Each structure stands twice: as C-alpha cells, then as structure tokens.
Amino acid sequence: MPDYAITRDRVEEYFDRTATTAWARLTTDAKVSRIRQTVRAGRDRMRATMLARLPEDLTGMRVLDAGCGTGAMTVELAQRGAQVLAVDISPQLVRIAQDRLPDTLRGNVRFHAGDMTDEAHGAFDFVLAMDSMIYYTAPDIAAILARMAPRTDQAIVFTLAPRTALLMAFWGLGKLFPRSDRSPVMVPHALPALRAHVGSGLDRVARISSGFYISECLEYRP
Template identity: 60%
Template sequence: MVDTPTYDATRNRVEAYFDRTATRTWERLTSDAPVSGIRQTVREGRDRMRDIMLSRLPNDLNGRRVLDAGCGTGAMSEALAERGADVVAIDISPQLIDIATKRLPDHLAARVTFASGDMLSDDLGQFDHVLAMDSMIYYEAPDLGRAIARLAGRTRRSIVFTVAPRTPFLMAFFALGKVFPRADRSPTMIPHVPARIAQETTRTGAAGAVHEVERVSRGFYISTCLEYTA
C-alpha cells in the first residue's frame, strides 16, 4: 500500500489546492483564453508533454483500457478517447472533474468514465496503460516508487508519468518554497533524478523497469517523462 504519512499529507495538500484555490486558474490555463507570458510557456510546455506521452501509446487504442491518473480538465482523456480507448479519468478535485465532463465532446462521452478520488485506488480495476501527467510531481521518491509498483500490479503494458527534474532552476524554487512558505502557495514540486525513481520502484519488488523518455523545458514549465514497462 502507498498510504504513508507523507503520501497522505501530500495528497491532502494537492486536493485542497486544486479544489479550493486553483480551479479557476487551471480552467483558464487549459483553455484557449489569453494568459500571461509566463502561463503561456506553461501551456505550451504541457501541450508538448502531452504529445510526448501520447506518442508512447499506439495510435489505435480500440479495445484497450487506459487510466488518465490526475486528468485535470480532461485534455489527455479526450485525446485517448479519440484513439478509441476506454478511458477512466480520475482526479482528486471534483471541481476539475466537473470542468472535464463539460468539455468532453458528446461523441466521446461513451468512451470516458470520470471519477474524483485517489488515482491509486484499487477499485478502479485493471488497465492496459496508465498515463499520469504532472500528477505525481509533488511526492517524495519512496512514495513514487510505491505508487508506480501499486499501479504496475494492475497494468498490463505501460505506465507513462512525469516528474520534476533535478535542475538548478527547480532546486532554487524548491529551496525558496522551504524558506518562504505560504498558506496559499501551490504544493511544492519535488525535483527528482530519474535513476532514484527507478531504484525506489525496483526496491518495492516490481518486476518491470523505469526509464527516461524525454524532458520538456519551456519557460516556467520543466518536466521529465518517464515510462515503466514490465
């Protein structure tokens, strides 16, 4: 199980931030509405990362069940459904799920099941693939290793996910967040070295391996795509 004091505390902070503080910000960021220059780089970076993650899966996903873990406002879920996947889209924020449900085109409604809750819940069932874009970036390495291993036990093919890389830029922001905490600040990203995530996943006894796919660095958006395969 992944339920540890650090995992639970982080999950609670993420839920409070996205469901009570940042809903309107994320709704605008993930739309076509004009945004500031900084947020535009984040939008562009996220679009690029989504494309990279989707490239790890077949273009034809008919007959495959895919978990969009931390689906946010639903862009990944929509893209997966367009490829024919049976998508389970879950997010910790009910408000973001509401936005995602409203945005999904009617012709894809039968292919996507939305739910709010913990992306690691065993109740979600078995999957062919799991995609987790920027939904694991707030967790410590041991919790990440346990999370990947737990998902691996219910995933037949691959888990594609992102982490914040351990760069000087992100480490500086991480240090500032520790020195100047604020109640309304977004949950702190934890920068990682991919090899450490691979080690922590192996330590759990998971049979597969984690490898780095590609890093995206676009202004204020910096993220690394990793993939677990059995």
C-alpha cells in the same frame, strides 16, 4: 502510504479551493500571461510526447488518465478509441473535464473524483499520469507504481520534475514559506536516485523545457 495521503489531501485542497479558475483558464485558448503561455506550450508538447508512447489505435484498450485535470488527455485518448477512466483528486477539475468532453466521446469515458491509485478502478492496458506525481517523494512514487503495476498490462507513462539547478532553486524558495501559505511544492528528482527506490523497468523518455515549464517524461514497464 502515510506521506502520500498527506500530500494528496493538500493537492486536493489547493486545486479545489485556490487554483481551479486559473487552471481552467490555462487549459483553454484564452489569453494568458507570457509566462503562462510558455507553460501551456510546454504542457501541450508533453501531452503529445506521452501519447506517442501509446498505439494510435486504442480500440478495445482500457486506459487510466491518472490526474486527468480538465480533461485534455482524456479527450485525445477517447478519440483514439480507448475506454478511459479519468480520475482526479479534485472534484472541481473533474466537473470541468466532464463539461468539456464532446458528446460524441461520452460512451468512451467514465469520470471519478478520488485517489488515482485506488485498486477498485480495476486493470488497464496503459496508465498515463501527467504532472500528477510531481508533488511526491521518491518513496511515495515507488509505492504509487507498486500499487498500479500489478493492474497495468503494458506501461505506466508519467511525468516528474527533473533535478535541475533552476528547479532546485524554486524548490528551496518554496520551502521558506509557511506550509499553510503555499501551494503544494513539486519535488525534483534525479533518475538514478529514483531508480534506487523504484527498481528496474524505469526509463527516461524525454525532457520538455518551455519557459517555466520543465518536466521529464518517464516510462515504467511492470
């Protein structure tokens, strides 16, 4: 996945060197701007939407939090009894997630800084990938799912940016900046076009719109 590797490395650099402090603040109860409040609220709603796709009791199940960020999803999965592997490409974010994890849940969670698709992670009952695939093209997403699916027993629940007029406008503006001067740009997707790459087993769950946060929850069953 050569294109995937290039984008993955840019995402790592962005979150490790540029956005760590802002991301850490956004994912707490700290005061933020009104725009970021809408993003925070949207992310909270999306996390709840994704978790609703899994059983309330995850005791005995192994779950991959693919792109764990600062660990909010990891905590909720562990509270349900899951054995969680929390992976993020950014070592800085992984350290924040480790620091925020309650001591009572440490026996349920293992952290790893690296590639979420690494086959060395082993097999899982579920994979959750919240906003960690939003920077990739349809062929890359198909390759990511193809790599994870043989090791996922039940479902891969993930988010993408839907192909709306607003997001397409942002995407177009982002492409005007020199690549070295801008953050990784999320790639909007239309579900029919994505299905052409991924194949059967891909379904839309819900779309969350909250100010500048517009995201779509999808589910892929191998």
